[in-house]
Amino acid sequence: xxxxxxxxxxLVMAEADTVATALEDLAAGDRLDDADPxxxxxxDVPFGHTLALVDVAAGDIVRKYGEAIGEATEPIARGEWVHxxxxxxxxxxxxxATVESEDEVPAASGGSxxxxxxx
Amino acid sequence: MDTFDGYRRPDGRIGVRxxxxxxxxxxxxxxxxxxVADDAGRWARATPxxxxxxxxxxxxxxxxxxxxxxxRNPNVGAALVVELGTEDIAADDLADDIARSGKPVxxxxxxxxxxxxGALDAxxxxxxxxxxxxxxxxxxxxxxxxxxxxxxxxxxxATSGIAANPALGDASDRLVDAGGAVCISETPEFxxxxxxxxxxxxxxxxxxxxxxxxxxxxxxxDLMGVDMRGAQPSPxxxxxxxxxxxxxxxxxxxxCGTRAIRHVVDYGEAIPVGGGVTVMxxxxxxxxSVVGKVAGGAQVVAFTTxxxxxxxxxxxxxxxxxxxxxxxxxxxxNMDVDASTVIDxxxxxxxxxxxxxxxxxxxxxxxxxxxxxxxxxxxxxxxxPRELAAEGQR
Numbered sequence: 001x002x003x004x005x006x007x008x009x010x011l012v013m014a015e016a017d018t019v020a021t022a023l024e025d026l027a028a029g030d031r032l033d034d035a036d037p038x039x040x041x042x043x044d045v046p047f048g049h050t051l052a053l054v055d056v057a058a059g060d061i062v063r064k065y066g067e068a069i070g071e072a073t074e075p076i077a078r079g080e081w082v083h084x085x086x087x088x089x090x091x092x093x094x095x096x097a098t099v100e101s102e103d104e105v106p107a108a109s110g111g112s113x114x115x116x117x118x119x
Numbered sequence: 120m121d122t123f124d125g126y127r128r129p130d131g132r133i134g135v136r137x138x139x140x141x142x143x144x145x146x147x148x149x150x151x152x153x154x155v156a157d158d159a160g161r162w163a164r165a166t167p168x169x170x171x172x173x174x175x176x177x178x179x180x181x182x183x184x185x186x187x188x189x190x191r192n193p194n195v196g197a198a199l200v201v202e203l204g205t206e207d208i209a210a211d212d213l214a215d216d217i218a219r220s221g222k223p224v225x226x227x228x229x230x231x232x233x234x235x236x237g238a239l240d241a242x243x244x245x246x247x248x249x250x251x252x253x254x255x256x257x258x259x260x261x262x263x264x265x266x267x268x269x270x271x272x273x274x275x276x277a278t279s280g281i282a283a284n285p286a287l288g289d290a291s292d293r294l295v296d297a298g299g300a301v302c303i304s305e306t307p308e309f310x311x312x313x314x315x316x317x318x319x320x321x322x323x324x325x326x327x328x329x330x331x332x333x334x335x336x337x338x339x340x341d342l343m344g345v346d347m348r349g350a351q352p353s354p355x356x357x358x359x360x361x362x363x364x365x366x367x368x369x370x371x372x373x374x375c376g377t378r379a380i381r382h383v384v385d386y387g388e389a390i391p392v393g394g395g396v397t398v399m400x401x402x403x404x405x406x407x408s409v410v411g412k413v414a415g416g417a418q419v420v421a422f423t424t425x426x427x428x429x430x431x432x433x434x435x436x437x438x439x440x441x442x443x444x445x446x447x448x449x450x451x452x453n454m455d456v457d458a459s460t461v462i463d464x465x466x467x468x469x470x471x472x473x474x475x476x477x478x479x480x481x482x483x484x485x486x487x488x489x490x491x492x493x494x495x496x497x498x499x500x501x502x503x504p505r506e507l508a509a510e511g512q513r
Contacts, residue, residue: 001281001461011281021277021360023462048277048360048425048443062362065280067315069366082362089363091310092347094340 006034012053014066019050019082021064026051042079050082062087121297123266123482124258125418126196129221132392133261134193135418135482138434139249141165141242142186142217144210145172147203151229155201155242162254163246164433166497172206177502183208183216185387185499188414190217190224194434196253197223199245201238204230223252258484264298266482267390269417269435270374271305273405275352276359276425280370282442282461282470283423289471290421290478291376295395302390302417303375304401304408307351309333311365312372316398321379328383332400339509351403359426359443374423386500387414406430407500409437419481421474429453430496431489436481439488440474453488455481 003013010020010032020032022045030041035053045051050064056076061068070087080086125133141163143152149167156165166189170182190198190213198217202210210226218224225245232238270287272279291301309316313333320326340347352361361367375396382397384390390397390412399415401408405428409420413435420437422428427446431437441447444459456477458470481487489495 001464001467002285013281021281046360047445050277050360050362064366065369067312067365067369069311069369070363083360084357084362087362089311089347089365092307092337092340092351092364094343094347 004034006032010051013064016063016066018052018054018056018063020053021050022047039079042077043081045081052076052078052080052082054078056082121263121479122260123263123479124484125261125265125482126193126256127259127261128193128196130191132193132220132416133265133418134195135484136194136434136436137196137253137256138162138164138194139246139253140190140195140198140434141246142190142198142200142213143167144182144186144200144202144208144213145170145206147172147206148201148229151227151235151238151242152201154239155199155227155246158239158243159246159250162250164495166433168497168499170499170501172203174207174501177507179207181387181502182499183213185410185414186213187216188387188389188416189410189434191220192413192416192418192434194418195222196256197249198225199242199249200224200226201242202226202228204228223249225249262298263294263479263482264393266294266419266478267300267302267392267415267417268294268478269302269304269409269412269420271405271409271412271420271422272308272371272374272424273422273428273430274424274426275356275361275367275371276443277361277370278359278442278459278462279423279425280366280373283425283440283458284370284373284442285467286442286458286461286470287374287421287423287440287474288376289467290474291374291396292378293471293475294478295376295378298393300390300392300394300397301375302397302399302412302415303372304399304412305371305403305405306332306336306400307347307364307403308368308371309398310337310347310351310368311363312368315369316372316380319377319380319396321381321395325380325383329380329398332383332398335509339506342505342509355426374421384415386411390415390417392416402500404498404500406496406498409435410497410499419478421478423458427453429489429492429494431487431492431494433495433497436487437489438474438477438481453492455488
């Protein structure tokens with residue numbers, strides 16, 4: 001595997017990452033002594049899900065693979081489960097872009113008609 | 120030099136299977152195509168689909184191009200095109216598209232063959248004649264550089280990006296280094312990883328085309344006024360640990376390895392043989408995405424799954440690879456390669472070598488799990504009005 005394994009139970013894929021991926025179901029109170037400094041799992045984290053390696057403020061970028069995978073929607077403490085309840089995508093957000101995109105729809109044939117299909 | 124034994128076609132391409140394809144031009148001809156092929160034997164493979172007898176111009180062109188590409192795929196030795204007789208796509212025109220590759224092609228019109236019953240009888244006769252013509256062709260040695268290898272993922276979870284996709288990426292690198300071609304698609308799954316893919320592009324034109332296609336898919340979400348999060352990542356992906364599309368994309372990109380991206384093609388368009396890594400612009404729906412690459416000439420598909428996908432394809436063998444130990448256990452009968460061993464410490468290069476060897480043996484004729492279970496899903500991606508609008512927006 002690419003990355004560093006913590007106690008055989010969680011994977012940090014790149015140095016800049018702020019989350020680790022659980023390689024087995026982790027329970028609240030579990031310790032990851034390989035983390036620097038050692039870390040206590042704050043709540044249950046299912047296999048494949050991620051937990052915070054550092055304290056993350058609301059609005060901060062969350063990193064995995066050394067890349068941005070989303071933004072924290074609330075403060076996340078080190079050791080807490082990071083998932084859709086506290087981290088969201090910054091991409092493909094048509095809900096944020098609607099007004100702007102309607103301005104951009106060209107008057108050319110097809111474009112405006114099609115965009116109006118679902119009104 | 121790695122080789123395999125395949126079927127040399129009149130156009131020079133090499134197939135890994137010797138199927139007679141039965142291609143309906145619309146949904147109305149699909150039941151006949153399905154039954155004629157089913158009754159004939161396992162060498163006959165139908166591609167039933169849902170496209171209507173009449174489609175808008177862009178949609179009709181897409182349907183015809185995809186079916187023609189599937190018919191020209193080197194795994195097809197001969198083809199039968201079936202129509203009801205009222206379609207905008209004439210069976211004769213589609214047959215001509217396919218016959219350009221030099222292989223035998225026949226047509227069948229349900230309305231002129233005495234309806235469904237008559238068409239089933241006539242279809243059986245035509246198929247038997249086609250099989251007479253190509254059924255005794257022998258395999259001959261070919262170089263792996265002649266393989267076009269499609270890489271796909273479906274039912275992804277966090278193990279896809281950690282184990283299955285990096286292992287498949289290692290196999291992809293081996294094939295590209297041997298002179299072969301690898302094709303990745305599913306454009307929505309480049310969102311959030313496009314800067315990584317862009318850095319891998321061989322030249323500026325390829326980079327611009329790739330970024331444009333990704334941008335177009337994201338604009339589609341904008342045009343619809345929706346938040347992609349409902350579908351990307353899917354609820355199943357989320358349950359499997361994936362939080363955002365960015366995370367899914369970064370994991371998905373790994374399956375096409377690390378070599379330069381040399382080409383970007385549109386859905387169903389020909390994938391350059393011996394051309395290294397190609398990106399095909401396709402939807403994220405895996406069955407349609409696989410069909411696009413088979414229409415583009417891919418002879419073998421590798422499909423990684425975390426949560427467990429069982430789908431195959433009628434024309435190209437689909438190698439199933441999982442990185443999830445639970446799926447490797449629960450769906451063992453649907454999986455060809457267990458790459459979950461990577462999580463237990465197997466080096467990615469060793470798992471990649473196993474996938475590469477499986478690719479060669481499947482190219483030689485070994486059946487995949489999907490083939491032996493007769494899983495042959497087929498669907499054509501329909502061009503939507505909103506998609507056309509997104510293309511118009513610059």
